[in-house]
Amino acid sequence: MQTIKQVSDLTGISVRMLHYYDKIGLLKPSTKTDAGYRLYGDEALETLQQILFFKEMEIPLKNIKEILESPQYDKNQVLHDQKELLSLKRDRLNELISLIEKKMKGDQRMSFKEFDMNDYFSALEHFKQEHEVEVVKYFGSVEAFGEKVEHMKSRETEIAQMAIKEFGSIEKYTEAMKNNLHNISSIMDGFEIIKDNKDDYINKANQLTERLTTNLDLDPSSPEIQAIVKELDDMVKEQYKTLKMEMGENYWGLMSELYSTKPEYIKINDDKYGKGASKFMSEALHCYSK
Structure with a gap:
């Protein structure tokens, strides 16, 4: 058995991070002493090695835990x-x-x-x-x-x-x-959940977009508009969480570009929310992504 300090020295992972791994259930110590000190055996060290391999591939901790x-x-x-x-x-x-x-x-x-x-x-x-x-x-x-x-x-x-x-x-x-x-099995299960609730999702998305484009004379970077975009972001992140999929770090930056450059996106948004709505949405998303 090795103490948490010995494991930290061996792997280069801080004691604080090992505490965090224990807290989220990613890596539990093999046992604890009567005084409450964590001890790690060979099986725990082997699991830690697996975690480090995954981290080298930049896989998020939550996904490592799921795997x-x-x-x-x-x-x-x-x-x-x-x-x-x-x-x-x-x-x-x-x-x-x-x-x-x-x-x-x-x-x-x-x-x-x-x-x-x-x-x-x-x-x-x-x-x-x-x-x-x-x-x-x-x-x-x-x-x-x-x-x-x-x-x-x-x-x-x-x-x-x-x-x-x-x-x-x-x-x-x-x-x-x-x-x-x-994780395709979990993802497909997530799609079924979203499919069963698609009407609620569509209604909420439409309501938020209508609020976002109610006054196209507002500054897209204003706190009022950015708060609505934050609600959109939270909603989409919840969908990705249900699917157990990773959301790209520049998801909204990409959407901003689509709303300002793709004719099909511009037509749909302008027809539904008013002329200039797609450009306004693009600028709001661009500000948020920054």
Whole structure:
């Protein structure tokens, strides 16, 4: 058994953070002394190592906890998946380092292959091959899933641009997608919950948008308008929480751009809420995202 201080020295994780892991139920000590001091055995240390692997892939703690507590959790399979993901991350970082070194040496050629979607589509293909039961259950057939992937490949540039705008990088977007596939059963259950309550959701969204666009002469950055956007944000975050999916850090920045540049969005919003409503909503969301 090791004390919490010894574990902290061994792993580089602060004692305070280990206390937090215990508090949220992510990593419990193996036992406690009569005086209440935490002690960690080999099994707890092995779990901590798994947590560190997940953290290296920038997976949020709440998602790590869900994975470790899942009835489908398979330690060996998780290690296999972690190895694959970390290998992909290593390869991508090596490519980026190589590109930077070339630029430092004066190479002026432009290269964008380091930012392609190969890892994203490879993960989808891996899921199709290794999880046929889930593919058939949720997508109808392996063939139907394959058709969806091919359709996405035809929109690769569009998806890549969206991924970078919403998540900051294709890598983060890909990791979020892999996490979604890992938790697909919970996500599909979440969709059913949302489907059963879709009328309430739509009504609330419409009410908030109507309040947001009641007076288009107001300053979109005003506290009054930003408070309504905060309500929208809370509502959408609740949906993502139900789905157990990750919301991109720049979700509202992306929506702001869609409302100001996409003709279909502009037409729908202006027809429903008044001329200039889409631009007003875009500016309000842009202020909020900042």
